[in-house]
Amino acid sequence: MSPTSKKTNPSSDVILEVKDLVQSYNGRAVLNGLNFKVRKGETFVIMGGSGCGKTTLLRILIGAQKPTSGSVYLFGEDITKASSQELDRIRLRFGMNFQFGALFQSMTVGENIALPLQEHSQVDPSLIEMIVKMKLELVGLTGFENFKPSELSGGMRKRVGLARALALDPELLFSDEPTSGLDPVMTAVVDQLTLDSTRKIGVTAVVVSHDMASCFRIATHMLMLGSGPRQGEIIAEGTPDEIRANPDPFLQQFVRGEADGPIAFRLSQDDYLKHLLQEG
């Protein structure tokens, strides 16, 4: 079966399901009742403006943070209610690429990638060394094994983070803005890597991004989170073609990258004056 083909019973190949997810900070709902499903083999792209809650959503999906309410079913288990042991078992099945890399500063690049292998596989050290080299080759960093993260550029760190997330050959990959801060060639390399992983190896990917070109290149399914007045809701969801055809002005402004539109980047003239004149 090709990973992208739809099965007759769609619910059986759901890998991740989010139900009525709410996350509020100090009474402000950043995520407000989200519902969506990610199926096996999909490249599920989550888009949205800066500060709309993409990283927050991802942190909840990987069990790093408990939501205010709602449930997240990962491989069929509700991780919001799972015990630490159950969570650890689930965590071996996915990899996470953090927005800012989250590399271990005291270790070299090679040791960073080797760590999950040393901890969770019975592979012997010479083989681990080889796997590390292979993963570095995948992200275009051959020969950087002995560099410390502090000796790398931001974009290089991101790619090491991706290599580390792929170290255990996970079934599911979470990636938080894998291409921001990369040059066009490296963006294409990382996109190609995501494509290869999903199309060839059958990895399911949940990718956060606001680089529209990159989104349309890799996505098989897209979801747009709202910000500003529509904070916390899902603006649109569907295949890339459905998203392109969606007439929602909010979505269209984002997809085309225009300054004018319903996404308020500045206050209106009246609101601005009111805001300035407010006491305190």
Added chain:
Amino acid sequence: MKFSFESLLNAGGSRLTYGLLNLRILGWILYGFTRPGILVPSQILSQIIRIGVQAIPMASLVSLSVGFILAMQSSTELGKMGADSFIPDLVSLSLMRELGPLLVAIIVVGRSGSAVAAELGTMKVNEEIEALRVMAIDPIRYLVVPRFIALMIMLPCMTVFGNCIGLVGGWAVCTLEMGMPSSFYIMRAMQRPELWDLFSGLIKTAVFAHIIITIACYQGLNVEGGAEGVGRATTSAVVYSILWIIIADTILTGLFYFIL
């Protein structure tokens, strides 16, 4: 409810209070004895070097100075009473029972406790702790336990070593300044203390090591709010460690004095 070591490892869920930290460290160490691969000797060794061996020069210098000071201060008073010959006793007893453990512990707080708090705090801020959790690697097992074992081993060793250096300081003053024969000094300094004097000092040292490393790790793992938070945690680790060391010292000395 069935009790197992494993239940200690995650006691309290995702919260981490000071008590839970202690419980989980205990759980991992007990669990580590029953299963290979949990306590990694190479990691413990590298922590022994980083938080123990590298603090030895400073601890030695302080011990040497304390040896000098004890001998010089006591010689003025004891000399008036013609009790010069008790100086070696006084130097070795004070070092073993009290000053050795206390001063070496305070040096280690400043040198290693602060470093551990700052290192773990920086890892927290950089999301490295989060990354470990997501990789299903328990930060307490991977980061805290090797440091804990390393300091529990190293602080007693450094204290015994510091005591020896302090005795050399006392010897230098007694022989070079006061013209006491070396053989006399060595004989008095070695004969007067009983085994219990050494042990009581080592019991204190073990308690101090526990205080230093658990407070440093607790402060480091609970950092909130960027570089400023790391600074605050480091300061708290040093201040609370010294405070609790002195409180514990008072309690233990009282126990040894009144009960034993």
